[in-house]
Amino acid sequence: MTGRASPALLQVDQLRIGFARPDGGRGIGIVVDGVSFSLHRGQILCLVGESGCGKSVTALSLLRLLPSPPALHLGGSIFFEGQDISSLSEKGLRSLRGNRAGMVFQDPMTSLNPVMRIEEQMTEGLRLHRGLSARQASLAALRMLERVGIANPEARLRDFPHQLSGGMRQRVMIGMALICDPSLLIADEPTTALDVTVQRQILALMRELMRATHGALLLITHDLGVVAQIADDVAVMYAGRIVEQGPAGVVLGKPAHPYTQGLLRSRPDVFVRKERLETIAGTVPSLWKIPEGCAFHPRCPHVMPRCREQAPPFFVLSEAQARCWLLE
Ligand code: SF4
Numbered sequence: 316m317t318g319r320a321s322p323a324l325l326q327v328d329q330l331r332i333g334f335a336r337p338d339g340g341r342g343i344g345i346v347v348d349g350v351s352f353s354l355h356r357g358q359i360l361c362l363v364g365e366s367g368c369g370k371s372v373t374a375l376s377l378l379r380l381l382p383s384p385p386a387l388h389l390g391g392s393i394f395f396e397g398q399d400i401s402s403l404s405e406k407g408l409r410s411l412r413g414n415r416a417g418m419v420f421q422d423p424m425t426s427l428n429p430v431m432r433i434e435e436q437m438t439e440g441l442r443l444h445r446g447l448s449a450r451q452a453s454l455a456a457l458r459m460l461e462r463v464g465i466a467n468p469e470a471r472l473r474d475f476p477h478q479l480s481g482g483m484r485q486r487v488m489i490g491m492a493l494i495c496d497p498s499l500l501i502a503d504e505p506t507t508a509l510d511v512t513v514q515r516q517i518l519a520l521m522r523e524l525m526r527a528t529h530g531a532l533l534l535i536t537h538d539l540g541v542v543a544q545i546a547d548d549v550a551v552m553y554a555g556r557i558v559e560q561g562p563a564g565v566v567l568g569k570p571a572h573p574y575t576q577g578l579l580r581s582r583p584d585v586f587v588r589k590e591r592l593e594t595i596a597g598t599v600p601s602l603w604k605i606p607e608g609c610a611f612h613p614r615c616p617h618v619m620p621r622c623r624e625q626a627p628p629f630f631v632l633s634e635a636q637a638r639c640w641l642l643e
Pocket of ligand 1: 572573574609610611612615616617618619622627638639640641
């Protein structure tokens with residue numbers, strides 16, 4: 316159950332993020348262009364799209380984790396628990412990150428400190444944000460390892476990250492992100508580096524833990540199979556914009572935007588034998604060369620002259636909405 320009658324936990328409106336040129340040249344590349352969405356307690360929203368579409372930059376900007384420069388906040392607002400993220404001081408941000416909002420990244424090896432034992436890493440947030448004693452924090456870490464399904468947690472607490480398997484490390488990361496009981500969990504491709512069976516377990520675990528705490532989950536993925544397994548709602552991104560959004564069952568069951576349709580057609584289906592897997596022609600445009608009009612037009616099988624000149628607005632369908640002139 317999502318609490319959609321109550322105010323949104325996270326409200327993102329017309330977010331615009333650009334990057335300065337790495338060579339110091341003139342011009343700004345727009346990576347996130349007018350992105351808006353809201354997230355309520357109990358809701359699982361997936362941001363989906365190919366690499367380079369702006370979904371990870373969107374996620375990082377929510378907790379102001381992008382280095383600036385080169386990243387530039389060009390406009391729009393982010394409100395979390397009614398608080399304007401852009402107005403937070405460094406101290407305010409520290410109390411937000413890892414406390415009221417947790418984050419899980421794709422590769423736990425780059426997020427876990429290789430020279431610190433799991434116990435030290437798991438208890439750090441509790442001691443910092445909750446003021447627990449070493450013994451209390453250690454007990455809480457032990458309980459969290461049990462909750463995320465790690466066998467023999469006493470021994471694992473004494474391990475270093477390299478002594479754990481990939482799936483165990485990702486469980487530790489999820490445990491660390493949830494240990495302070497955040498109301499929001501942001502997970503950026505959390506299962507991409509894992510094999511399929513472990514991926515399923517991790518997704519089920521995240522869904523179960525967020526449901527149990529009535530928290531909200533924002534999951535970033537390029538994999539529509541992951542969306543189908545876990546999402547209540549989905550927002551499909553292309554070239555920095557959301558091009559289709561709505562309930563996951565509706566968007567995946569009856570996709571309205573040619574890009575979403577293409578993504579779905581290019582998924583392998585183990586039950587249907589195909590001589591060749593379909594692909595979307597072309598590649599995601601560089602942020603320095605976003606096409607005029609509808610940014611998808613160079614790859615779209617339905618392109619019309621108008622698409623090359625005018626960017627389509629959102630057209631509201633019965634439950635979802637999509638940016639495509641075909642829906643006018
Ligand atoms: Fe294709 Fe035009 Fe729709 Fe863009 S607006 S997705 S180019 S039909």
